[in-house]
Amino acid sequence: MGEGRRGRGLLIVGALMVAAIVLLALLAPYLTPYDPDATVVARYTGPAPPSAAHPLGTDTLGRDVWARIVFGARTSLAVAVLAMLVSLGIGVTVGLVAGYFGRWLDTACMWIVDLVLTLPTLLLLIVLATVLPPSLLTIPLVIGIVGWTTFARTVRGEVLSLRERDYVLAARALGASHAWIIVRHLLPGALPSVLALAALGMSGAIGLDAGLSYLGLGVPLPTPSWGRMISETQTYFAVAPWLVVVPGVALSAAVIGFNLIGYGLLDLLGASRT
Amino acid sequence: MAGYLARRLLRAATTLLGTTLILFVLVRVVPADPAVSIAGPKADPATLAAIRKDLGLDDPLPVQYGRYLWALVHGDLGRSYVTGRGVAALIGERLPATALLAVTSLAIGFALGVGVGLLTAARQGSAADLGVLLATLVGLSIPTFFVGNLLIYLFGYRLRWLPLGGYGGVRHLLLPAATLAFVELLFYARFVHTSVSGTLASDYVRTARAKGVRPLALYLRHALRNALVPIVTLLGLDVASLMSGVVLTETVFNWPGLGRLAVQAVFSLDIPLVAGTVLFSAVLVLACNLAVDLLYGVIDPRVQHG
Numbered sequence: 001m002g003e004g005r006r007g008r009g010l011l012i013v014g015a016l017m018v019a020a021i022v023l024l025a026l027l028a029p030y031l032t033p034y035d036p037d038a039t040v041v042a043r044y045t046g047p048a049p050p051s052a053a054h055p056l057g058t059d060t061l062g063r064d065v066w067a068r069i070v071f072g073a074r075t076s077l078a079v080a081v082l083a084m085l086v087s088l089g090i091g092v093t094v095g096l097v098a099g100y101f102g103r104w105l106d107t108a109c110m111w112i113v114d115l116v117l118t119l120p121t122l123l124l125l126i127v128l129a130t131v132l133p134p135s136l137l138t139i140p141l142v143i144g145i146v147g148w149t150t151f152a153r154t155v156r157g158e159v160l161s162l163r164e165r166d167y168v169l170a171a172r173a174l175g176a177s178h179a180w181i182i183v184r185h186l187l188p189g190a191l192p193s194v195l196a197l198a199a200l201g202m203s204g205a206i207g208l209d210a211g212l213s214y215l216g217l218g219v220p221l222p223t224p225s226w227g228r229m230i231s232e233t234q235t236y237f238a239v240a241p242w243l244v245v246v247p248g249v250a251l252s253a254a255v256i257g258f259n260l261i262g263y264g265l266l267d268l269l270g271a272s273r274t
Numbered sequence: 275m276a277g278y279l280a281r282r283l284l285r286a287a288t289t290l291l292g293t294t295l296i297l298f299v300l301v302r303v304v305p306a307d308p309a310v311s312i313a314g315p316k317a318d319p320a321t322l323a324a325i326r327k328d329l330g331l332d333d334p335l336p337v338q339y340g341r342y343l344w345a346l347v348h349g350d351l352g353r354s355y356v357t358g359r360g361v362a363a364l365i366g367e368r369l370p371a372t373a374l375l376a377v378t379s380l381a382i383g384f385a386l387g388v389g390v391g392l393l394t395a396a397r398q399g400s401a402a403d404l405g406v407l408l409a410t411l412v413g414l415s416i417p418t419f420f421v422g423n424l425l426i427y428l429f430g431y432r433l434r435w436l437p438l439g440g441y442g443g444v445r446h447l448l449l450p451a452a453t454l455a456f457v458e459l460l461f462y463a464r465f466v467h468t469s470v471s472g473t474l475a476s477d478y479v480r481t482a483r484a485k486g487v488r489p490l491a492l493y494l495r496h497a498l499r500n501a502l503v504p505i506v507t508l509l510g511l512d513v514a515s516l517m518s519g520v521v522l523t524e525t526v527f528n529w530p531g532l533g534r535l536a537v538q539a540v541f542s543l544d545i546p547l548v549a550g551t552v553l554f555s556a557v558l559v560l561a562c563n564l565a566v567d568l569l570y571g572v573i574d575p576r577v578q579h580g
Contacts, residue, residue, distance in 0.1 A: 006404060114285070115292045117511070118559050122518035123536060123552045130540045130548060131300050207417060211522055214419045215537055227417075234423050234526075238431040248420035255415035263411060 007267025014199075014260025021254050025073040034064040036071040037222045047233075047240040057242050060233055065243065069250055072224040076206055076254060079140045079219065083205040084198055086144020091151020092194060096182050098152065099159025106156070113149045121146050122211060129217040139219050143208050151197055158190035192269050200262035203255045210251050226251045282567045286560050293556045294346060297549045298339050351553065352546035354539075361550035365532065371441055372531030376520055379451040383458025384509070390459065391466025395474065396493065403471065410464035414457065418519050422453040422526035439528040450527040454519050458512075465508055469501040502573050510566030514559045 024031065034040045039062040041048065050057045056065035098109035116124075128142035162168060168185050176184075212218040213227025221228075226247040233243035309317075309325040326332055330341060345352065351361035394406050429449060430438040437446050473479060474497050482496055483489075521533035528534070532551055539547035 006400065111285075111288065111292070115289050115296070118289055118514065118556055118563070119293060119296070119552065120514045120517035120521075120555045120559065122521050123555055126521070126536060126540055127297070127300050127548055127552055130543065130545070203415065207415075210417050211419070211518075214417070214522065215525060217540065227419075230420060230423065237423060237427050241427060244420075244423050244427075248417070248423070251420065252412075252416045255417070256412055259411050259415050263407065 004268060007264045007270075009264070010260045010267060011264030014257050014262075014264055017253055017257030018261060021073055021250075021257065022077065024070045025077050028070040028074055031070050032064065032067040034067040036063065036067040036224045038063065040064050040067075047236060047243055049240070050242060056246050057240070059229075059243050060236055060240075065229075065246055068224040068229060069226070069246060072226045072229065072247065073250070073254075075136075075219055075223050075225045076209060076251070078136065079143070079209045080202050080205040082137075082140030083143035083147065083209070084201040086141060087148040087151055087201055087205075088194070088198060089148075090144070091148035092155050092187075092190075094148070094152040095155025095190070096159055096186060099156040100163055100178070100182055100186060109152065109156070113152055116146065116149050119146075121208065125208060125212060126215070126217060129212060134217060134220050136219055136223065139209065139212065140205070143205050143212075147201060147204055147208070151194065151201070154193050154197055155190045158193060159186050162186050162189045192265075196262050196265035196269060198262075199258050199265060203258035203262065206251070206254050206258065278571070279568070282564060286564050290557065290560055293553065294343060295339070297553055298342055301545050301549050346553075351550035354544050354547045356539075356542045356544045356547070361546050364535065364547065365550060365554050368530060368532045368535045371529060372520055372524070372533065374447065375450055375454065375523070375529060375531060376516055378447060379454035380458055380512075380516060382451065383455035384462055386455070387459040387462025388466050388505070390463040392470060392493075392498070394463070395467045395470035395497075403467075406464060406467045410460040413460040414464075418453060418457060418522045419526050421456055422450070422523055425449045425453055426526070439526070441528075441530050446527075450523050450529050453523050453526070454516070457519055458516070461512065462505070462508075466501065466505060469504055470497050473497045473500045499573075503570065506566055506569055506573060510563040513562040514555075517555045517559070 040054075041058055041062040044062040047060050048054065048058045054064050054066065056069065059065055059068070094109050094113070098106040124146050125142055128145065129139070132138040132142060163186065168181060171181050171185055209218060209225075210227035213225040214231045216228070216231060218227055219225050229247040230244050230251075233240065237244050309322040309329070309331065330338060333341075342352075349362060351365070353359065354361055354364060357364070391406075394402050426438055426449060429436045436449055439449075440446055474493075479492065479496050482492055487496070517533075520531065521536065523529065524531045524533035525537055532555070536548055536551040539545075539551065
């Protein structure tokens with residue numbers, strides 16, 4: 001009972017934060033009159049602190065920080081959603097196959113999971129980002145490729161417990177095909193925890209994308225990105241702290257929001273099972 | 275125990291082999307021609323052909339992979355395209371800085387994290403649980419490089435107590451180590467809290483309490499010992515994520531370690547150097563996980579018979 005209430009609380013706060021960021025991204029062109037990539041100050045005299053015309057100030061190239069934040073939200077969310085879908089696709093497939101067929105297929109799949117877990121994520125990302133030219137498509141792809149292991153493990157675990165249930169055995173006895181059993185009987189059972197993982201996957205992807213952008217290996221210029229905003233301006237931190245703090249807070253808020261949703265869902269799942 | 279050990283060793287060996295295969299494939303599908311990377315874009319075709327022949331780039335891929343493995347077995351990680359020096363030597367130069375940073379921050383973060391986890395677990399109740407969950411959730415959500423920059427601003431620019439970055443004495447180490455330790459602390463605090471408070475609520479602890487075991491003995495002998503196995507597992511797995519944190523932290527603080535080396539190598543398209551650094555970190559992670567598996571035998575006697 002306490003778990004359930006706590007889960008719902010976390011979920012609501014997280015959903016509100018995420019909704020706010022999604023709105024920023026969707027309404028970006030209506031929220032600011034400025035082009036995020038254009039120099040908008042008439043005469044550049046260094047980064048300017050927040051003012052009436054520029055609520056979050058201007059940056060080292062005289063661009064409007066608020067415009068870059070709202071358009072940067074689009075980049076962050078787009079990359080994270082795509083990356084999460086890639087992870088979800090690979091992870092759920094591998095988990096279903098490994099859990100359902102078992103035996104050597106299970107061993108092989110789990111060996112690959114171990115292999116990916118052994119490679120330091122960011123370093124593997126760096127190699128992949130070097131091999132594939134960075135773009136709005138390849139960055140989510142490489143983040144998705146390194147992030148699917150948790151999905152695979154969880155789905156496999158769920159399937160292992162589901163496949164011996166009476167209704168699955170009954171379906172098999174009735175002559176249902178493997179594909180039918182997997183899609184109609186096993187997948188729905190694993191779905192709730194996959195949903196929670198998807199939220200956690202979003203926060204993970206946002207964090208990794210920010211890390212890559214910070215290192216200069218993310219989505220290429222001129223697309224505004226929160227991670228790059230920090231790396232571009234960190235040497236000005238002493239004179240223009242808002243340039244680093246604003247994207248940093250935006251990033252943290254996005255990650256916190258999705259994490260709250262993920263943990264809230266996990267809490268609710270745990271509560272409903274006991 | 276011997277069977278268990280053999281199984282673990284075999285698994286580590288196959289994982290290592292898989293890692294080399296992944297790296298080999300990645301390195302060979304790089305669109306940039308290694309010969310061009312070495313000789314420069316203006317090199318004439320004859321020079322390029324000579325370099326290709328020298329590196330064996332025209333041989334069939336399995337032959338190249340075999341040669342790569344053969345060299346690895348002999349400790350040869352290849353040569354940097356840019357400086358022409360051995361990758362192993364370059365890694366060796368940078369290793370002490372990374373080891374210093376990683377070990378310091380892990381030791382501080384782990385000790386503090388386990389302490390905080392134990393203290394908060396002793397205070398049973400949903401308020402303490404919620405507090406730990408929220409604090410760690412928020413703390414772990416803040417990107418490492420942002421934490422690092424905030425510390426630089428506070429202690430470097432504002433208070434002027436510590437240098438803004440670079441490598442040197444203890445004063446240079448403090449901020450990067452604190453950045454990484456912050457993450458480790460929250461990570462272990464959450465885990466130890468959950469693990470120990472779960473054990474404290476279990477039946478056998480209740481039985482022990484009913485039998486009159488004193489609270490401190492109950493806590494240390496029964497609850498902590500049982501929580502130790504998953505904590506040690508986590509320590510092994512954590513090495514991989516620690517390496518990721520190291521890459522970012524070294525970049526923030528301009529710390530001359532392996533992470534900086536790898537990132538700089540990426541920008542100069544120095545593929546052997548990138549691959550070498552990644553392989554080295556993978557071996558490190560594997561070794562730590564293997565060590566953890568062996569530790570199990572000591573902590574949990576059941577493993578030896580399993």
